[in-house]
Amino acid sequence: MGFIELEGISKNFGCNTVVNELSLSVKKGEFVSFLGGSGCGKTTMLRMIAGFETPSKGSILINNVNVSNIPPARRKLGMVFQNYALFPNMTARKNIGFGLRISGIPRTETEKRVDEMLDLIHMTQFGDHYPHQLSGGQQQRVALARAIIVKPGALLLDEPLSALDAKIRIQLRDDIRAIQQQLGITTIYVTHDQEEALSISDRVAVMREGRIEQIGTPLNIYNRPATSYVASFIGTLNMFYGSVVDAEKGVVTVGESLLRTAESISVDSGKTVRVAIRPEALSLFNNETMSDANFLPGRIETIKFLGSTVRFIIKFEDKFISMDCFNTPQFKMPQKGEQVSVTFSREACQILPGDAIPFCYHE
């Protein structure tokens, strides 16, 4: 039994179903992210856990207690908001100490724990600043400290970093993860940023239209996307339509080329499927290429230099493939317009059901 159990949760606003039969079990101390595009119901789900919305159907159990009739103030869940939601009339210290003060903890103990928190978030010298005197990143640190000082059963974060600029975002997300690990606090984190979700979570739940499309470890989600939606949502991906030649042996055709997969295909021969290949799984043909690898012939259209990697857009028949190569000293840079042979292993070649809209590559 998980620490937080969501059992068949649905939420309708009028006739609009925003969360649809969603079930999830979060273990104690686990860090789970809800990842999904705008409007897929992430915030609504989180607000139902916090108690600010009531599920239309299903039940929520926290620590084996059905919380349906428990108001937010008594659920003992810490909440961190996108826009910080600090109390403007209080200094950072008072904000952090708020939860303790209203629960009647003596002043001296409150002060002591606030000091510890200020230390934990590296803001000791900012204790007497008002929110409007702090940067966004600092405000969010204070908001985090304010939420965890009361030792909540779980921490709920709704896109806490999306209002911050890129550098602060990465730094703070690492800090959030470190603090979460240090305190062992069960955490649910909502984001639309796949990199963020993959980098800090124990498990990622990819949401789409109010359902969980796939849930798994970041590695699992990235390497083994279960559906084309997940595949397209996570990372850059080449995706082509193909048709199954031999399901048993795992052979498909894409355009004029035959491709082999590592496993057999669960779709009947002759059916249309989608073939997904990560750009980093591709390389240019060279002496080290395995004899049983897949090949695609093509012509280099664009070369994008990204620092440690180089991204090539290669035209293959009427499709485009994107390929990432490490910019190592021994790497021989091909020229624009050059005819090349792109190769990739059988394992790199993933077969997904042939639904949804086709596209070539995605950034």
Add this chain to the structure above:
Amino acid sequence: MDKMNSEKMIRKSFSWFWLIAGLLYFFLPLLATFLFSLKGKKGVLSFVAYQHVFADPNFLNTFRFSLQMSVCTVLAGLGIIVPTAIWIHLRVPKAKPVIEFFTLLPFVIPPIILAFGLIRCYAKPPFALTTSPALLVAGYVVISFPYIYRAVDAGLSVMDLQMLTEAAQSLGAGWGSILFRIILPNLRTALLSAIFLTFATVIGELTLAVLLAWPAFGPYMAFVGRDLAYEPAALAILSFAMTWGAIMLIQIASRGVSGSRFSSGDIH
């Protein structure tokens, strides 16, 4: 470069012009009234009109009465309207236009109609209230409703009430803590302006006080103005000064209460 500078200069002098024009518009009549009030003795400037005003016991009595009424109005008005406005903001934001429409009614409906309505409804049992100052206060609450509601509404709109409330709730706060530790301290400026406007309105209010027959300051001023020349001017200046004085007292008092944790934030 030169062109831009001169443009800036023109714009700047324009804003100064309007500022000065505004100040003149506001202070010239006041100054004229003040000077006029000093002419009680022929040929010299003197405070003789003020002496007359203070010598009249009705002056202090009516002013005290109106002051009491305004305090009651402020307390009752805030007590009714602040929770309502918060509730509307949090729970029924769709009702905002409706309430806004209602806030306009006291401007559209003359106080005399309000007064007659009150007298008709509350003159006989079971609601024989015409002799109770509560009815006067109730009328004043209606008159000051637009000022209080609009000030509070504006204050609530800028603070993201819903998010702050939810943040407080997730920390275990009940409604008492949310109201007194978060919402009201953040509404301080809005409440002050609501109180200010209510005071200014109630102290000089004439119609309701006359029709309900109360010895208020408004009727007293009207009465003095009818019979005397220099005293009304002195009275106008005095009531102006006293209203401002009352406001300043409120400001100081409220700073004493919440200043340690809030108002210093404005200054930094």
